[in-house]
Amino acid sequence: MGSGTTRSATSAPTLEDVAERARVSTATVSRCLNSPGQVTAATRERVMQAVRELGYAPNFGARVLAAKRTDTFGAIIPTMENAIFARALQAFQEELGKHGITLLVASSSYRLDIEEDQIRALTARGAEGLLLIGHHRSPDIYSFLQQHGIPTLIAWVYDPQEPQVSVGFDNRRAMEMLASEVIALGHRRIAVISAEQSANDRASARVEGIRLAMRKAGLDPDSYDLIETPYGIDFGAEAFVRLMDREQRPTVVMCGNDVLAAGAIRQARAMGIRVPEDVSVTGFDDIELASVIVPALTTVHVPHREMGREAARMLVSMVRGEGQPASRELATELRWRDTLAAPSQTQPKPDTAVSKQHGFK
Amino acid sequence: MGSGTTRSATSAPTLEDVAERARVSTATVSRCLNSPGQVTAATRERVMQAVRELGYAPNFGARVLAAKRTDTFGAIIPTMENAIFARALQAFQEELGKHGITLLVASSSYRLDIEEDQIRALTARGAEGLLLIGHHRSPDIYSFLQQHGIPTLIAWVYDPQEPQVSVGFDNRRAMEMLASEVIALGHRRIAVISAEQSANDRASARVEGIRLAMRKAGLDPDSYDLIETPYGIDFGAEAFVRLMDREQRPTVVMCGNDVLAAGAIRQARAMGIRVPEDVSVTGFDDIELASVIVPALTTVHVPHREMGREAARMLVSMVRGEGQPASRELATELRWRDTLAAPSQTQPKPDTAVSKQHGFK
DNA sequence: CGACTCAATGTAAGCGCTTACATGAAATTT
DNA sequence: AAATTTCATGTAAGCGCTTACATTGAGTCG
Numbered sequence: 001m002g003s004g005t006t007r008s009a010t011s012a013p014t015l016e017d018v019a020e021r022a023r024v025s026t027a028t029v030s031r032c033l034n035s036p037g038q039v040t041a042a043t044r045e046r047v048m049q050a051v052r053e054l055g056y057a058p059n060f061g062a063r064v065l066a067a068k069r070t071d072t073f074g075a076i077i078p079t080m081e082n083a084i085f086a087r088a089l090q091a092f093q094e095e096l097g098k099h100g101i102t103l104l105v106a107s108s109s110y111r112l113d114i115e116e117d118q119i120r121a122l123t124a125r126g127a128e129g130l131l132l133i134g135h136h137r138s139p140d141i142y143s144f145l146q147q148h149g150i151p152t153l154i155a156w157v158y159d160p161q162e163p164q165v166s167v168g169f170d171n172r173r174a175m176e177m178l179a180s181e182v183i184a185l186g187h188r189r190i191a192v193i194s195a196e197q198s199a200n201d202r203a204s205a206r207v208e209g210i211r212l213a214m215r216k217a218g219l220d221p222d223s224y225d226l227i228e229t230p231y232g233i234d235f236g237a238e239a240f241v242r243l244m245d246r247e248q249r250p251t252v253v254m255c256g257n258d259v260l261a262a263g264a265i266r267q268a269r270a271m272g273i274r275v276p277e278d279v280s281v282t283g284f285d286d287i288e289l290a291s292v293i294v295p296a297l298t299t300v301h302v303p304h305r306e307m308g309r310e311a312a313r314m315l316v317s318m319v320r321g322e323g324q325p326a327s328r329e330l331a332t333e334l335r336w337r338d339t340l341a342a343p344s345q346t347q348p349k350p351d352t353a354v355s356k357q358h359g360f361k
Numbered sequence: 362m363g364s365g366t367t368r369s370a371t372s373a374p375t376l377e378d379v380a381e382r383a384r385v386s387t388a389t390v391s392r393c394l395n396s397p398g399q400v401t402a403a404t405r406e407r408v409m410q411a412v413r414e415l416g417y418a419p420n421f422g423a424r425v426l427a428a429k430r431t432d433t434f435g436a437i438i439p440t441m442e443n444a445i446f447a448r449a450l451q452a453f454q455e456e457l458g459k460h461g462i463t464l465l466v467a468s469s470s471y472r473l474d475i476e477e478d479q480i481r482a483l484t485a486r487g488a489e490g491l492l493l494i495g496h497h498r499s500p501d502i503y504s505f506l507q508q509h510g511i512p513t514l515i516a517w518v519y520d521p522q523e524p525q526v527s528v529g530f531d532n533r534r535a536m537e538m539l540a541s542e543v544i545a546l547g548h549r550r551i552a553v554i555s556a557e558q559s560a561n562d563r564a565s566a567r568v569e570g571i572r573l574a575m576r577k578a579g580l581d582p583d584s585y586d587l588i589e590t591p592y593g594i595d596f597g598a599e600a601f602v603r604l605m606d607r608e609q610r611p612t613v614v615m616c617g618n619d620v621l622a623a624g625a626i627r628q629a630r631a632m633g634i635r636v637p638e639d640v641s642v643t644g645f646d647d648i649e650l651a652s653v654i655v656p657a658l659t660t661v662h663v664p665h666r667e668m669g670r671e672a673a674r675m676l677v678s679m680v681r682g683e684g685q686p687a688s689r690e691l692a693t694e695l696r697w698r699d700t701l702a703a704p705s706q707t708q709p710k711p712d713t714a715v716s717k718q719h720g721f722k
Numbered sequence: 723c724g725a726c727t728c729a730a731t732g733t734a735a736g737c738g739c740t741t742a743c744a745t746g747a748a749a750t751t752t
Numbered sequence: 753a754a755a756t757t758t759c760a761t762g763t764a765a766g767c768g769c770t771t772a773c774a775t776t777g778a779g780t781c782g
Contacts, residue, residue, distance in 0.1 A: 012509045014768055025732045030770060040730065055508045060485040061425035062768035065737045070422075072486075080447040080454075090441045093468065102482055105466045107454065121463055124421040125486075147416045148373050233649050262653050269655070288594050292623050294630070294655040375738055386762045391740060401760065423738035426767045 013054040022050040033058065064126050072102045073315060074127030076118045078110045078200070082231060082259070083287045084304050085133070088155070091308030092131065099316050110231075112199050116141055123148055129319040131155055131311055135162050136201040151318035155311050156202055158329040165318070166327045167311050171202050174300050174332040175209030175254075176216075178282055181334065182252055183217045185342045187280065190214070191225040191250035193239040193260045206256050206284060225250060229260065236263020237270075244271065244279075251279060251343035258283035258290045261297055265339065276341035286335050295338035302332050374415040383411040394419065425487050433463045434676060435488030437479045439471045439561070443592060443620070444648045445665050446494070449516070452669030453492065460677055471592075473560050477502055484509055490680040492516055492672055496523050497562040512679035516672050517563055519690040526679070527688045528672050532563050535661050535693040536570030536615075537577075539643055542695065543613055544578045546703045548641065551575070552586040552611035554600040554621045567617050567645060586611060590621065597624020598631075605632065605640075612640060612704035619644035619651045622658055626700065637702035647696050656699035663693050 019026045024043060031038050032047040039047070050056075064070050073096055077085040093103045104122055108115035115132075119141060122130065130145065130152045142164070145152050154166040182190065190210070197204040211221040227242060229235040236259060243253060255261035261283030268275050275281050275295055283290055283299035290297040307330055314325050380387040385404060392399050393408040400408070411417075425431050434457060438446040454464045465483055469476035476493075480502060483491065491506065491513045503525070506513050515527040543551065551571065558565040572582040588603060590596040597620060604614060616622035622644035629636050636642050636656055644651055644660035651658040668691055675686050 015770095016768075026769075027733075027771075028731060031731090034770080038730075043730080055505050057481055057485050057505075057509065059426070059768050060487060061422035061431075062737090063485075063770075064422035065420070065426055065739085066768075066770040068737075068770090080441065080451045081444070083442070083444060083447075086441040086444075086447050090468065093441075094470075102467070102486075106463070107451065109455075120418055124418050124424075125463075126421060144416050144418075148418065233653060266653050289650060289653065292594060292627050292650065293653055376740095377738080387739075388741075388763075389761060392761085395740080399760075404760080420738050423767090424740075426769085427738075427740040429740090429767075 012059070013056045015056075015058070018047065018050045018054055018056050021054065022047040070126030070128055071100055072104060072126055073129045073131065073319070074104045074106070074119075074122030074125070075131040076106045076108055076115055076122070077133055079107050079231070080105075083289075084257075084285050084302070087287075088304040088308035088311070091305040092312045093308075095309045095312030096316070099312075101316070110196070110199050112137055119145070123150060129153070129315045131315060134201045135159060135164065135166070136199065151315065153311055153315045153318065155307060157205070158327060160327050162327075165314065165324055167314055167330070168307060169302060169330045169332045171205035172209040172212065174302075175206040175284065176213045177209075177332075178284075178300055178334060179210040179213030179254065180217070182254065182280070182282065182340065183213060183219065185280075185340070187252040187343050188219065189225075189248060189250040189252070189343075190223075191227070191243045191246075191253045192256070193227050193229060193236060193243070193253060193264060194256040195231055195260070196228050203256050210254060231257070231259060233259055233263040233266065236260035237267035238263070240264040240267040241271070244273065249279070252282070252340070253279060254282045256284060258285045258287045258297060258299055261299065261339075262289055262293055265293055265295070265297070275339050277344055280341055280343070281339045283339075290335070291337070298337045298340035299335050300332050301335045303330050306330060373420070374417045376417075376419070379408065379411045379415055379417050382415065383408040431487030431489055432461055433465055433487055434490045434492065434680070435465045435467070435480075435483030435486070436492040437467045437469055437476055437483070438494055439469055440592070441466075441468050444650075445618075445646050445663070448648075449665040449669035449672070452666040453673045454669075456670045456673030457677070460673075462677070471557070471560050473498055480506070484511060490514070490676045492676060495562045496520060496525065496527070497560065512676065514672055514676045514679065516668060518566070519688060521688045523688075526675065526685055528675055528691070529668060530663060530691045530693045532566035533570040533573065535663075536567040536645065537574045538570075538693075539645075539661055539695060540571040540574030540615065541578070543615065543641070543643065543701065544574060544580065546641075546701070548613040548704050549580065550586075550609060550611040550613070550704075551584075552588075552604045552607075552614045553617070554588050554590060554597060554604070554614060554625060555617040556592055556621070557589050564617050571615060592618070592620060594620055594624040594627065597621035598628035599624070601625040601628040602632070605634065610640070613643070613701070614640060615643045617645060619646045619648045619658060619660055622660065622700075623650055623654055626654055626656070626658070637700050638705060641702055641704070642700045644700075651696070652698070659698045659701035660696050661693050662696045664691050667691060 015026045015029050019029045024047060028039060028043060029047050032044050036044055075089060077089060080086060096103050104125060104127060106118040106122060108118055130150055132152060132154050133156045135154055135157060152164060154164045155168050157166055157168045158170050159166055192207060192210060194207050195203040197207060214221045227239040229239045243250060253264050255264060261281050264281050265275055273279055283297045286299045286301035290299050310328060317325060376387045376390050380390045385408060389400060390408050393405050397405055436450060438450060441447060457464050465488060467479040467483060469479055491511055493513060493515050494517045496515055496518060513525060515525045516529050518527055518529045519531050520527055553568060553571060555568050556564040558568060575582045588600040590600045604611060614625050616625060622642050625642050626636055634640055644658045647660045647662035651660050671689060678686055
């Protein structure tokens with residue numbers, strides 16, 4: 001175990017230990033650490049020496065208790081396994097780092113009750129600002145947050161109606177745009193694979209967007225086929241199987257996110273169903289995966305990194321007491337790739353080889 | 362803003378406020394919260410009522426200071442953007458949750474100096490146990506950790522030689538296995554795309570594994586072509602271009618991870634180079650991506666979730682003072698899919714459909 | 723050379739919580 | 753009914769740090 005020194009794992013050295021060793025008061029040590037300008041170079045040197053020798057690290061709890069500042073923000077995301085959150089969070093953290101702020105991350109597994117616990121946990125740990133995903137949660141929490149005076153920013157959605165400041169995009173409108181294109185292409189039998197909508201307002205907004213587009217196009221907004229499923233490639237694949245089992249197969253499968261779409265496409269290939277000749281597929285998010293799979297996925301691009309960075313800036317200014325900034329909308333953008341085409345008028349004929357690669361474009 | 366009560370954001374209520382309102386001592390309130398069994402149902406009810414009315418949440422710093430327990434572990438990963446870490450971490454966190462432990466996550470961007478800061482930050486924040494990736498870091502840190510008595514577990518590697526307990530796999534041996542297969546298949550012109558090795562002992566162990574296999578096969582271990590590149594699909598693609606520019610093209614490109622491999626494969630397709638007919642490609646990690654891309658990637662499967670879960674169990678037992686468990690090796694496994702084949706002896710004949718592109722050779 | 727300034731340092735009062743110990747009432751025993 | 757045990761609750765001492773305020777001693781000025 002011990003590699004050299006025989007120093008056992010005594011409890012960590014305290015400010016007082018350092019003070020004693022450097023022959024100064026604890027106040028001086030504290031000043032050395034926090035506002036070195038107030039201390040003579042000589043004493044400072046002596047103190048730092050002691051700090052080094054003892055391997056001193058301040059006790060965060062005590063510091064917070066006394067100073068009432070934590071320089072810590074918190075973020076709660078549904079899951080770390082979803083690349084879109086990971087990516088935005090990385091950017092968020094990088095930006096916070098520039099301001100000397102530490103980020104605490106927790107994940108809720110898409111469960112409201114867990115999220116609530118996490119919010120309390122992060123608050124208790126002194127998070128001075130909070131980043132949350134989506135608006136949908138109990139009002140109690142918002143009043144709790146308000147009571148504790150904790151600035152909270154909602155990401156991944158943009159909705160100026162809501163009282164909380166948000167940064168993100170209009171999920172409904174973005175999906176509506178995509179759906180309009182799909183309809184314009186001639187698709188009428190539309191199927192949807194969505195993430196579970198109950199605890200996920202992004203998912204439900206996206207589904208709504210599709211309905212809206214259908215209504216606007218004069219289609220019956222209830223005529224579409226919807227499957228809700230957990231997040232994961234395999235779930236997407238499985239949902240696709242079920243969809244293809246319907247007596248009336250859809251001509252397009254619109255997925256609530258790219259991962260589900262990737263599963264659908266993989267499954268299509270496995271079943272010998274050609275995309276987009278036999279069935280079109282669309283995604284949402286534009287994660288890296290989207291451009292790597294074959295055929296490359298037509299999807300909605302979301303500026304994740306930018307959202308993370310912007311969220312950090314906004315939250316910092318809120319915590320600094322510069323008032324509530326206005327909610328900020330980020331632009332999404334259709335990424336036309338190879339999985340969306342007009343429905344084939346003819347019955348799809350069983351394909352001969354693995355197809356001759358639909359002439360791109 | 363305020364939805365009902367006019368309560369402004371006064372500073373958060375304290376234990377004392379609750380005590381006063383419930384007409385008991387602070388001790389009783391504390392007991393209600395921490396060991397409710399010791400309190401009469403009646404008083405408990407009264408206290409809880411007060412807690413609710415006040416929206417009380419304990420001050421973490423104060424609690425830690427007094428109780429000397431934080432129930433918090435820390436983990437530092439190189440980046441959240443890499444799915445393998447995200448996935449293992451998710452499992453790690455889930456397992457810790459069962460023990461009532463909160464996880465604090467930080468990311469170091471593959472930089473040793475940042476990691477060091479993060480270690481100190483997490484320590485100061487009361488992390489009682491630490492999960493770190495890979496062995497490679499300054500000895501000062503290990504003595505710091507030891508001095509503070511913070512159990513530390515190293516993941517993603519297995520090396521019983523090292524003094525720190527680790528859970529993971531033998532990167533070198535795993536890659537050696539794969540490389541042996543590659544060589545057995547007849548490949549002699551081997552190229553490698555690796556992550557940067559300097560701050561990443563997993564990457565360097567993997568490269569070493571390839572050299573080892575070559576040596577064992579009687580090949581000159583310096584005859585291979587190595588490109589180091591940052592993490593990312595596009596970087597993999599770019600490296601692939603450079604490799605294909607060599608006057609003597611390799612017959613196989615072994616990649617340090619699946620993401621680089623995905624980039625290489627995407628690029629091959631873009632260049633009209635067939636995989637595996639013209640060039641084989643291998644990966645490492647077996648992330649979801651590997652089975653979705655076309656052709657599906659031959660790679661080394663690593664049990665990320667299991668590693669995360671196991672890491673949690675081991676670290677918990679270490680923190681509980683149950684002594685140093687032995688390092689634990691997890692099995693990796695070759696996943697044969699479609700990107701690795703014997704090098705074509707004959708000149709690759711231009712195939713009719715997809716391409717006559719690759720002029721080369 | 724004494725009155726005054728000012729910078730460096732020390733003193734000590736909390737910050738909000740937990741918990742060992744003290745207290746007193748109710749339950750149990752003798 | 754007195755003695756004893758038991759259990760709920762209160763009292764108060766810190767936990768390690770920051771910081772307002774007090775102190776000291778050196779420099780400045782007339």
